[in-house]
Amino acid sequence: MHQCSLFILTLLCVSVKDISGSWEEWWTYDGISGPGFWGLINPQWSMCNKGRRQSPVNIEPDKLLFDPWLRDIQFDKHKVSGVLQNTGQSLVFRVEKDSKHQVNISGGPLSYRYQFEEIYFHYGMEDNRGSEHQIDHHTFPGEIQLYGFNKELYHNMSEAQHKSQGIVGISLMVQVGExxxxxxxxxxxxxxxxxxxxxxxxxxxxxxxxxxxxxxQYLTYEGSTTHPGCWETAVWIIFNKPIYISKQEMYALRQLMQGSQLTPKAPLGNNARPVQPLHHRTVRTNINFNKQGLQGSNNCPDMYRNMHYTAVESSDDLISVSASDPTLKMTSIEPPTNEETNSTTTSNPVAQGTQLAVQKR
Structure with a gap:
């Protein structure tokens, strides 16, 4: 009986070892191994289910806070070489480890220099879905995410993803166009x-x-990686303009499969994690939505014009700023004049009476 127990225990250990070795291979974006189960598949991924600072999120207009101290984002001009790979869950580009020139990312909300490491491609099988982050509950056809690790404090991505301020995620929304x-x-x-x-x-x-x-122009918040193990060590930066991919290129992207050539399984697309609760986190921006025309002197109280986020047909901005006459209702929105665009004030960094709309094409 004792030998039988030892034999069963050995089999269990071998089985667990085999499963742990394949965790990275068989998590998916749907079904019993999808996002709702990531935190149960692997104990090291428990943040996927229990975390309070998870990504992606929906950018809500009443949560945006203008931060005049946010700097420009800086990217080194070096070229990088690497490998584009179909992992079965995503399309991923990873930079060569022994490359002589690495690309550093700094500025913006970052207190350290981050070394670029990889690119993740998230996209939908239709144009009305695909991106992980959302703007006012609007989903884009795709989202490209650039990841880097904090090179000043940590040695590599594997170490940094578990540590505070370890990762930066750069989000580029993808539109279908020329x-x-x-x-x-x-x-x-x-x-x-x-x-x-x-x-x-x-x-x-x-x-x-x-x-x-x-x-x-960008938005930024504290969050997590959007793939297992959902480590809450990421500073997210979402640029305010999309990049474009042609219909032909999007068609080619949608031909990628989750499986091998013998067993192709389902298409690779629709590989987006659902949006996560914001849980009172602050989403900051360097977009000065308090640009407004002032009447009268600074010594007297003034009726400031209501500022709105609105769709601007001639602009590529995800979030646009325009002003309306204070006597008009909130629904009466007009595009900004040059005079209104050039006048600025930062006396009140919190958006008052703002509403968000998505650039339409």
Whole structure:
């Protein structure tokens, strides 16, 4: 009986070891191994179910706080080389470890320099879904996330993802349209090379900074990685302009599969974690939504114009600022004039009576 018990215990240990070794391989975005079960699959991923600072989130207009001390985001101009891989859960680009030139990310809300490490591609099988973060409950066709680790305090991503201030996540919303970025094609042209799980393709001399949208406006908050184990060590930066991918490139992206060529399984798309509760976290921005025209002198009380977030048809901004006449109702929104755009004040950093809308195309 004693020998039988030892034999059963040995089998259990071997089984647990085998399962733990495959955890990274079989978590998914749906079913019994989907986001609702990540924290139960692996005890080390418990934050996925128990965390209070999880990502992604929906950006709510009444939670935005203008922070005049937020700086511009800085990216090194170095080119990077790495490997684009279909992991079965996502399409991921990882930079070469022995690269001579690494790209550092600094500025903005960051107190340290972060070394760029990888890119995750999240996208939907239809244009009305795909991004992980949402703007006023609006979902974009896709979202590209650039991850870096705190190189001043930690040695690598594996160490940093468990530590305070360990990770930065840069979020780029993706719209379907005609792109004007030849450098982005270094990645999109390789989509058909990584159709099946485990497939990889080398990408050389990628100028990371040129992939970014032409803006220094952004939103930022404290959150987590959006894949297991959901470590709450990430500073998120969401740029206020999207990047573009053509219909043909999006079609090629949607041909990627979760499985091998013999058993392709389901498409790789729809790989977005649901939005998580904000739990009273502050979402800061460097977008000065208090730009407004003032009448009278500073010595007298004034009737400030109501400021609104609104859709601007001629702009690519995710969040736009415009002013309306104070005598009009909140629903009567007009685009800003040049005079209104150029006048600024930072006397009250909290948005008053703001509402958020998404840029429509």
């Amino acid at each position: 792109p004007f970025n030849a450098d982005f094609r270094l990645i999109t042209s390789a989509f058909n090379k990584v159709t099946y799980r485990g497939a990889s393709f080398p990408i050389k001399h990628l100028p990371l900074s040129s992939l970014l949208p032409n803006t220094q």
